Amino acid sequence: MHANDELKLTADVLVIGGGPAGAWAAWSAASQGAKVILVDKGFLGSSGATAPGGTNLLYLPPDEKLRNEAVSQRMKEGGYLSEPDWIHRVLDQVYINLERVETWGYPFRRDENGVPMRDHLQGPEYMKLMRSAVSRAGVRIMDQSPALELLTDEHGVGGARGISRQKNRDWEVRAQSVVIATGGCAFLSKGLGCNVLTGEGLLMAAELGAELSGMEFSRQYAPSAAFGTVTRGRLLNWATYYDEDGNTLYSPGGPRPHDFLPTMLRKGPVYATLNHADTEEKQRILRQSHAIFFVPYDRAGIDPFKERFPLTLRYEGTVRGTGGIRITGEDCATTVPGLYAAGDAATRERVTGAKSGGGAFNASWAICSGTWAGEGAAKHALSTRSSANGRRLQAAGRGGMSRESAGPGQSLDTASLIQSVQREVFPLDINYFRSEPVIQKSLERLNALWPEVYAEVSGDSRERIKAREAAAMAATARWMYTAVLARRETRGMHTLLEYPNLNSSLQHRLTVSGIDRIQVYPEGKPHAQVNHELLEAAQYHVHTASRENESREPDRWMAAAAGEGEGA
Amino acid sequence: MWLCIKVCPTNVFDRTETGLPLIARQEDCQTCFICEVYCPVDALYVSPYADIKQQVTEQELVSVGIIGSWREIIGWGRGRTRLAEIDETPFIDRILPPQGTISS
Numbered sequence: 032m033h034a035n036d037e038l039k040l041t042a043d044v045l046v047i048g049g050g051p052a053g054a055w056a057a058w059s060a061a062s063q064g065a066k067v068i069l070v071d072k073g074f075l076g077s078s079g080a081t082a083p084g085g086t087n088l089l090y091l092p093p094d095e096k097l098r099n100e101a102v103s104q105r106m107k108e109g110g111y112l113s114e115p116d117w118i119h120r121v122l123d124q125v126y127i128n129l130e131r132v133e134t135w136g137y138p139f140r141r142d143e144n145g146v147p148m149r150d151h152l153q154g155p156e157y158m159k160l161m162r163s164a165v166s167r168a169g170v171r172i173m174d175q176s177p178a179l180e181l182l183t184d185e186h187g188v189g190g191a192r193g194i195s196r197q198k199n200r201d202w203e204v205r206a207q208s209v210v211i212a213t214g215g216c217a218f219l220s221k222g223l224g225c226n227v228l229t230g231e232g233l234l235m236a237a238e239l240g241a242e243l244s245g246m247e248f249s250r251q252y253a254p255s256a257a258f259g260t261v262t263r264g265r266l267l268n269w270a271t272y273y274d275e276d277g278n279t280l281y282s283p284g285g286p287r288p289h290d291f292l293p294t295m296l297r298k299g300p301v302y303a304t305l306n307h308a309d310t311e312e313k314q315r316i317l318r319q320s321h322a323i324f325f326v327p328y329d330r331a332g333i334d335p336f337k338e339r340f341p342l343t344l345r346y347e348g349t350v351r352g353t354g355g356i357r358i359t360g361e362d363c364a365t366t367v368p369g370l371y372a373a374g375d376a377a378t379r380e381r382v383t384g385a386k387s388g389g390g391a392f393n394a395s396w397a398i399c400s401g402t403w404a405g406e407g408a409a410k411h412a413l414s415t416r417s418s419a420n421g422r423r424l425q426a427a428g429r430g431g432m433s434r435e436s437a438g439p440g441q442s443l444d445t446a447s448l449i450q451s452v453q454r455e456v457f458p459l460d461i462n463y464f465r466s467e468p469v470i471q472k473s474l475e476r477l478n479a480l481w482p483e484v485y486a487e488v489s490g491d492s493r494e495r496i497k498a499r500e501a502a503a504m505a506a507t508a509r510w511m512y513t514a515v516l517a518r519r520e521t522r523g524m525h526t527l528l529e530y531p532n533l534n535s536s537l538q539h540r541l542t543v544s545g546i547d548r549i550q551v552y553p554e555g556k557p558h559a560q561v562n563h564e565l566l567e568a569a570q571y572h573v574h575t576a577s578r579e580n581e582s583r584e585p586d587r588w589m590a591a592a593a594g595e596g597e598g599a
Numbered sequence: 600m601w602l603c604i605k606v607c608p609t610n611v612f613d614r615t616e617t618g619l620p621l622i623a624r625q626e627d628c629q630t631c632f633i634c635e636v637y638c639p640v641d642a643l644y645v646s647p648y649a650d651i652k653q654q655v656t657e658q659e660l661v662s663v664g665i666i667g668s669w670r671e672i673i674g675w676g677r678g679r680t681r682l683a684e685i686d687e688t689p690f691i692d693r694i695l696p697p698q699g700t701i702s703s
Contacts, residue, residue: 073607073610077637078608082608138681138683150688153683156681156682175605224629224631258650258651260631265691268695281699284696316694317687319686320688323632326669329665330646330665493610493624
């Protein structure tokens with residue numbers, strides 16, 4: 032990195048990411064008495080999938096019967112990859128935290144009996160409130176300061192380095208614990224608020240040997256206006272759908288074909304009208320709920336209650352998928368000592384299983400996992416009784432970070448790499464209607480692209496950040512498709528055309544690890560016999576694999592993780 | 600105090616030498632409308648079109664009442680009611696039309 036008057040700081044806990052999970056992690060760690068720094072690529076308050084619009088929450092009053100029903104339903108829908116204890120933990124914790132949000136000043140509506148309705152939050156209001164709470168807790172917030180790489184030594188993680196992009200200044204924060212709360216990876220598909228979610232957190236963690244889980248559960252697309260970015264689908268429950276000629280494709284109450292929107296969009300343009308909100312009162316109610324839904328139509332001069340508007344589907348990657356960094360315990364620890372994961376950066380499978388955590392589950396998971404990770408990170412840091420300053424830490428970033436020229440014309444073409452990755456993950460024909468040979472070919476192309484990330488990165492802060500995002504997206508796509516090929520069945524949101532049924536021998540979570548060479552294995556069984564033909568197809572040894580940092584093998588921290596319970 | 604520069608999640612703005620914000624990287628805009636919510640003087644308009652540039656004049660936007668409208672709906676600014684206080688989301692399923700069964 033440049034020695035451009037680098038900012039050097041020390042804390043007990045570094046939180047990377049300023050969406051809901053990062054905010055809760057920072058608040059929670061600070062509440063434990065830790066000195067906390069939070070860095071965000073954008074701004075704590077506006078960054079991420081939650082802030083611009085709003086979010087539903089998994090929230091139930093402490094009624095045993097209601098909660099047990101919700102848990103059994105989720106276990107079934109999630110293909111039995113979730114855990115009842117974890118769903119109950121979330122229901123318990125989110126109840127406490129939302130009461131807290133109310134005492135901080137969030138004006139939850141009440142029903143006719145005066146019971147607060149705490150199952151929805153308006154994004155700007157919620158995240159403004161979280162920023163205040165984090166600030167009041169004494170956390171130092173660094174906005175517009177993306178982390179690029181973690182620091183590490185033989186004891187585990189020890190901080191991170193990045194860029195304060197508006198000051199064009201590098202920073203280094205040393206900390207005994209780091210919480211990754213960078214969100215999922217949505218591949219710059221322009222879903223609402225999602226273009227900051229490009230997967231660097233996953234790559235940074237994997238570079239230290241952290242494992243990922245549930246990456247195959249990444250088949251979620253969201254509807255938006257064809258010309259716009261507001262990926263909000265709930266109000267389409269009031270819509271009639273039409274084809275280009277105005278023929279009705281679906282109207283509420285009628286039979287709705289499986290895979291309706293993806294199937295129809297494959298054939299041609301699809302339009303909708305919210306004509307089932309057929310009174311002024313109903314229209315007022317909808318406008319006062321998911322208000323952001325209407326912004327594109329109002330600006331385009333379309334009355335969505337009367338006129339047809341064109342729809343598209345935007346890919347949501349792991350944001351509304353369920354996969355992410357594998358967590359090993361109730362404190363959201365990872366296999367790397369000192370490293371914790373929260374929110375969409377972590378796997379949500381223990382709570383959502385194989386089904387999308389879209390909306391409600393992910394939002395409550397962000398609140399709870401943030402709280403637990405922050406507490407775990409603080410306890411870890413405070414128990415070491417020493418500062419990270421004395422450690423001999425090295426920066427671990429590799430892909431998209433090379434400052435050395437490999438020869439003329441060998442610098443990284445970031446925009447081209449990003450487009451190449453998007454061509455593999457956006458198309459419905461590859462990533463929604465998944466089939467083994469198509470995913471196989473796509474993974475081969477992604478693997479062939481991968482060595483490009485080691486080309487020289489030249490240019491300003493923006494280019495350095497984009498190069499790292501490009502590398503993270505390329506890595507994430509490869510993890511996803513490697514896991515897809517290892518799950519030869521249909522379960523939850525995951526499908527493979529050739530395997531339309533549930534396979535009971537695959538009722539376990541799948542772990543992927545590694546960067547140049549990706550391994551996939553049943554959770555907790557890194558040395559288990561798995562399908563070798565598939566493994567060979569998934570693994571890819573690039574010519575750069577002998578680089579000095581390649582010694583960061585996934586097994587490196589296994590000893591540290593071995594003592595912790597496996598939940599599979 | 601130019602909040603748009605500070606809050607834009609994708610860092611679209613630069614501060615010019617005179618201190619004023621400049622739209623420096625419009626191609627990085629993710630159309631999330633959040634700069635409008637934070638702008639206390641309604642000086643911004645985010646076009647709803649994600650992939651094409653829309654030509655607009657301030658006069659047009661003012662005459663149709665669209666400029667500043669998103670901040671007004673969110674209810675930020677003196678004397679306004681916050682959307683969160685009148686949020687109907689918890690009640691919308693009461694007016695939900697009958698949903699069809701999913702067939703294969």
